[in-house]
Every structure is written in C-alpha cells, then in structure tokens.
Amino acid sequence: MTVRIAMVAGETSGDLLASHLIRAIRQQVPDAEFFGIGGPKMQAEGFDARWPSELLAVHGYVDALKRYRELSGIRRALLGQIRGERPAAFIGVDAPDFNLWLEGKVKDSGIPSIHFVSPSIWAWRGGRIKRIARSVSRMLCLFPFEPEIYEQAGVPVSYVGHPLADVFPLHPDRNAARQLLELPLEHRIVAMLPGSRQSEVRNLADTYIATAKQMVERDPGLCFLVPLATRETRAIFEEALHRNQALDLPIRMLFGHAVEAMIASDVVLVASGTASLEAALLKRPMVITYRIGAWQYRLMKRMAYLPWVGLPNILCNEGLVPELLQDDATPEKLAAALDAWLNDPDRRAALEARFAELHLTLRQNTAEKAAEVVLPYLRQGAA
Incomplete structure (x- = not known):
C-alpha cells in the first residue's frame, strides 16, 4: 500500500x-x-x-x-x-x-x-x-x-x-570567499545586511550609509559589502546612496551572496532575524539592529518577555553581541559597536569559540x- x-x-x-x-x-x-x-x-x-x-x-x-x-x-x-x-x-x-x-x-x-x-x-x-x-x-x-x-x-x-547548521561549514574559509568575490585579502571588510524585505531596507538604508560614513572617517581603508536579495531592494539602497550623496563611499552592493559576504567580512551589521543566526554559524562577530514603525515596536516590546531579540544571544542565553534597536540604532552607536569588534582580536576569538560550540549543538x-x-x-x- x-x-x-x-x-x-x-x-x-x-x-x-x-x-x-x-x-x-x-x-x-x-x-x-x-x-x-x-x-x-x-x-x-x-x-x-x-x-x-x-x-x-x-x-x-x-x-x-x-x-x-x-x-x-x-x-x-x-x-x-x-x-x-x-x-x-x-x-x-x-x-x-x-x-x-x-x-x-x-x-x-x-x-x-x-x-x-x-x-x-x-x-x-x-x-x-x-x-x-x-x-x-x-x-x-x-x-x-x-x-x-x-x-x-x-x-x-x-x-x-537546525538545517543551516548541517549546511554551513564548521570552519568557513575567509580567503576563499574573498577570492570568489574578488576582494583584497588584506583589507578590513564590514558586511552590512539590512534585511530581505523592502520595508526593512527602507527603514535601515540611511542609517547603514551614515554608519559607513562615520567608520570610513576613522579608517579610510575599510570596505563595505551590502548583499541585497532582489532588484527592488537594490533599487531602494541605491536611491538612499544618491539621497545621502554617498556614491563615493567604498560600498559594494551584491545581488545575493549574503553568506559569502559574511564569510569574507571581519564584522557584520545585521538586521535582526535569521541572518543573525547565519552570521553566528559562520563565526562572525556582529552588531544586531532593527527599526520598525513606532507603534508596532511598542506593541512587540510589550509582548516580548526575553531580554534579547537576536537569535545568537537567545541561543547562548547571554548578551554576547550588541543589540541596538529602534531609537538606539544611531549611526554613532552602530559605528562605535562595530569598531569595538574590529579593534579587539581577543574578544573576536572568544566569540568565535562560543559560536563553534553553538554550531555543534545545532548540527x-x-x-x-x-x-x-x-x-x-x-x-x-x-x-
């Protein structure tokens, strides 16, 4: 039968x-x-x-x-x-x-x-x-x-x-990802993931660009990767670059390739969601951020009963990575949090070890x- x-x-x-x-x-x-x-x-x-x-x-x-x-x-x-x-x-x-x-x-x-x-x-x-x-x-x-x-x-x-833990390598090859994306091996790279939906990109594009501006002022050698899932989200980010007169920033938009961008990066700025779990499984230090409508945020905050929104922090039951949400998601705070990761190799190494433990638990x-x-x-x- x-x-x-x-x-x-x-x-x-x-x-x-x-x-x-x-x-x-x-x-x-x-x-x-x-x-x-x-x-x-x-x-x-x-x-x-x-x-x-x-x-x-x-x-x-x-x-x-x-x-x-x-x-x-x-x-x-x-x-x-x-x-x-x-x-x-x-x-x-x-x-x-x-x-x-x-x-x-x-x-x-x-x-x-x-x-x-x-x-x-x-x-x-x-x-x-x-x-x-x-x-x-x-x-x-x-x-x-x-x-x-x-x-x-x-x-x-x-x-x-979690199926992603079965698919993602335990030891991602950063140099191979940089070669695939034709990136300099010696540069410091920031991956910026504003989300896959049009509303997410609209809410975060200006902030991400302003954050990149601040970081480049302190470190002109930085490069930024912005993987975008669709033509529509790419167009929204391009409009934001024009609006902010930021076409000269070292920002490279990618069509897809979010995983490769994160592997190639030294640190990740990521919208809260599954992408933050992907970043953890790829052993990348990150700053989690999000912005939504004010009334919707108040409603969600009232319903929430965990101290974190990011899956890496929730799964590790510890505030391992910064979460800068809503009004706290300012370019100044985001840039400072990203710079802190870039300038502290011991902290990055400790985080990578914790994320390796998490990966094995989920695999x-x-x-x-x-x-x-x-x-x-x-x-x-x-x-």
Whole structure:
C-alpha cells in the first residue's frame, strides 16, 4: 500500500526545509507520495503541488487582512481534499498562521498532524501554546531550549536541530570567499545586511550609509559589502546612496551572496532575524539592529518577555553581541559597536569559540532526524 502524506510549506525557506524532509522520508519509504501546497524544490522531489507555496507569502498584518478570504478559501479547499483522500499524516512546515488551524482540523479528522519548525512562542506569543496543544500530534523544534516549553504544556515534541547548521561549514574559509568575490585579502571588510524585505531596507538604508560614513572617517581603508536579495531592494539602497550623496563611499552592493559576504567580512551589521543566526554559524562577530514603525515596536516590546531579540544571544542565553534597536540604532552607536569588534582580536576569538560550540549543538542532521520522528506516525496513519 502506497503511503501518502499531505504537506504545506510557506515561502522559500519552508520549501527548502520540506524538500529535504521529503528526500529523507523517501530513503525509508521509497514509494511515499506527497501532495498539498509547496514550492519548486519540493516539486523537484516529486511533490504534487495543488497550490504554489508563494501564495502563502504574506507581508505584515495589512496584507494578511487583505488576503484573508483568498487564503481561507485555499485552506478549506485543501482540508476537503485531505479529508477525502485520507493521507497517512499531515506535515505543516513553518507558516503557523496558516497551518495551525489546518492541523487542528486534520487532527480532529483522525489524521496525525505534525508541525515542523516551532513558532517563536518563546519570544512574544506564548499564548499560542494552548492552541498548539489542541492542533498538533507532534512538534518538531529547531532549537534545543524549545522542547521544555512544549513538554510543560503536554505537547509531544522532538528536537531535530537546525538545517543551516548541517549546511554551513564548521570552519568557513575567509580567503576563499574573498577570492570568489574578488576582494583584497588584506583589507578590513564590514558586511552590512539590512534585511530581505523592502520595508526593512527602507527603514535601515540611511542609517547603514551614515554608519559607513562615520567608520570610513576613522579608517579610510575599510570596505563595505551590502548583499541585497532582489532588484527592488537594490533599487531602494541605491536611491538612499544618491539621497545621502554617498556614491563615493567604498560600498559594494551584491545581488545575493549574503553568506559569502559574511564569510569574507571581519564584522557584520545585521538586521535582526535569521541572518543573525547565519552570521553566528559562520563565526562572525556582529552588531544586531532593527527599526520598525513606532507603534508596532511598542506593541512587540510589550509582548516580548526575553531580554534579547537576536537569535545568537537567545541561543547562548547571554548578551554576547550588541543589540541596538529602534531609537538606539544611531549611526554613532552602530559605528562605535562595530569598531569595538574590529579593534579587539581577543574578544573576536572568544566569540568565535562560543559560536563553534553553538554550531555543534545545532548540527543534528535535521532532515534525517525529523524523518525518524515522522515514520511511526506514517505507519500508524497507514494502518
């Protein structure tokens, strides 16, 4: 009997994570079939995408409200297909706002529901834990401190590690990255990552440019790399360079190549998010920053109950790297914090050692470990 599995993955990161899981499950169940909502990487593994994962890419509360009826219709249509086709299990990959409702309905229909990538309930949405407990048969967590939260709430949970830790090298080759990007081996280089979304780049571009100006005044030999994910974000940063009359700054914009830019750099200025974890896994000293609308920041600050927002600090349970957010994200403070890293090799070496320990903790062969957890549910659902 062929084992069939329904899946929903949102956005590019979920598509990649799900494609690895599909491949790992197929190593144990070669004739397994997968269907639902997915992207091109999942489809390359033979996934039957009834809808493309890009449909779930929602940016902010306003966009979510505008598209509520459309997304709700897709979700109900997929639920009908799952109830009709009775797969052995359902796996929701990330996209919690879409998946948790669906997982609850699927679970109520007698089909095991597994959620891959814990929502950030440890950051500011702890009230979600009761909903999660009702919705999922098992939660798969990427971070080692997360399972305890679910165990206390009676939610079956497994720690499977973080996929980036499997992919990134334990010892990145800085010289090779500089040669790839055609950069001088002897220069001091600052990577500046303002984020992947247009709103993030708009909020940070002027500040990043002003920070570079201040740093160059003190050290004219510095070089700056700014990797940007899309043509739109590149255009926003270019406009900021013109607006700030900064075309003569030693700033080189890259189309993509964020990982290579961080490996090549001596220090990283990074917007809070997954990129800060990438910087930690690449053993780079960093300064974390972020700017959003004033009312949104007040709301998030009121909901937060951790002393840090950056994943490196949260995972190490220590303020290892500076976080300069909102009104504290001034060019003067950012430049001073970056200069402090550049001028203290002993502090950089100590940080790299801590990040190497973190890397080993997160390196768990995530896809294979997740597949091992999923397999008993497939046998149960197919029985």
